[in-house]
Amino acid sequence: MKPEKDVLGLTRSNKNHYKAKSPNKNKMNRNNKKKSMVMTWRRKKAAAPVEEITAVRRLFLTCKEVFSNCGSGVVPFEDKIQQLRGVLDNMKPEDVGLTPTMPYFRPIAGPENESSPRIMYLPLHECEQFSIAIFCLPPSGVIPLHNHPGMTVFSKLLFGTMHIKSYDWVVDAPMKDSKTRLAKLKMDSTLTAPCNASILYPEDGGNMHRFTAKTACAVLDVLGPPYCNGEGRHCTYFLEFPLDKSHQEDDVLRGQVEREGHAWLQERDDNPEDLNVVGALYGGPKVED
Numbered sequence: 001m002k003p004e005k006d007v008l009g010l011t012r013s014n015k016n017h018y019k020a021k022s023p024n025k026n027k028m029n030r031n032n033k034k035k036s037m038v039m040t041w042r043r044k045k046a047a048a049p050v051e052e053i054t055a056v057r058r059l060f061l062t063c064k065e066v067f068s069n070c071g072s073g074v075v076p077f078e079d080k081i082q083q084l085r086g087v088l089d090n091m092k093p094e095d096v097g098l099t100p101t102m103p104y105f106r107p108i109a110g111p112e113n114e115s116s117p118r119i120m121y122l123p124l125h126e127c128e129q130f131s132i133a134i135f136c137l138p139p140s141g142v143i144p145l146h147n148h149p150g151m152t153v154f155s156k157l158l159f160g161t162m163h164i165k166s167y168d169w170v171v172d173a174p175m176k177d178s179k180t181r182l183a184k185l186k187m188d189s190t191l192t193a194p195c196n197a198s199i200l201y202p203e204d205g206g207n208m209h210r211f212t213a214k215t216a217c218a219v220l221d222v223l224g225p226p227y228c229n230g231e232g233r234h235c236t237y238f239l240e241f242p243l244d245k246s247h248q249e250d251d252v253l254r255g256q257v258e259r260e261g262h263a264w265l266q267e268r269d270d271n272p273e274d275l276n277v278v279g280a281l282y283g284g285p286k287v288e289d
């Protein structure tokens with residue numbers, strides 16, 4: 001019975017070992033042929049089909065890498081920021097299983113019809129290094145002015161039109177009182193999807209912001225690190241008093257700061273009456289293993 005031959009052109013003496021067919025002739029050629037065959041076999045193995053990664057899984061794995069060595073007040077390296085921004089820029093509503101016609105985006109008024117329409121919050125992942133979540137805003141939904149202490153935050157508008165107003169603190173400016181600090185306007189504009197992700201940093205980029213939905217909107221938020229009261233990252237809400245509309249600040253600032261584009265931000269209670277956010281289970285493609 002002839003020895004069994006496999007695709008490598010080698011004789012298999014048993015299931016674990018391969019021998020050359022002619023052990024005493026043309027040793028050099030045989031060795032070269034064997035190497036070539038082994039390389040062919042390796043290439044075939046490498047070309048095996050690879051399971052395609054979903055966009056949301058790519059986002060999760062990128063966040064793990066980008067925020068691996070970060071903490072409160074530590075901004076990721078610029079190349080890592082651009083890597084995560086690139087992933088977010090390409091994300092679409094369907095990547096997280098959302099469409100504007102879903103019930104999340106129907107306007108439901110808050111208690112006694114006084115507060116903003118209900119906003120749904122869908123958490124995708126949270127660990128010590130970062131969190132990923134989606135805010136679903138019906139038309140006229142508002143996330144009031146709030147801060148992100150010590151964090152780097154990526155916000156990607158998945159669909160809709162949203163107005164963003166943001167501020168950064170003015171460093172070394174005198175305080176008006178123990179709860180009121182001077183801030184400079186960073187952004188006051190309207191975004192319409194598709195658009196790139198916006199980024200804010202612990203000290204700049206518009207660390208305090210307010211979102212106002214002009215249409216139904218979905219915003220994918222990545223926070224690194226997440227809010228944590230125990231580590232001093234508490235979410236504080238603010239009221240704003242633009243300087244160009246107020247006359248009471250002159251005594252404090254004594255004309256040191258231009259009025260235009262500046263505002264006093266006054267800390268509010270933890271649960272402002274115009275905040276109407278309700279948590280819900282995320283039902284889109286799987287994020288973790």
Ligand SMILES: [Fe+2]
Binds near residue numbers: 146148209
């Ligand atoms: Fe925010």
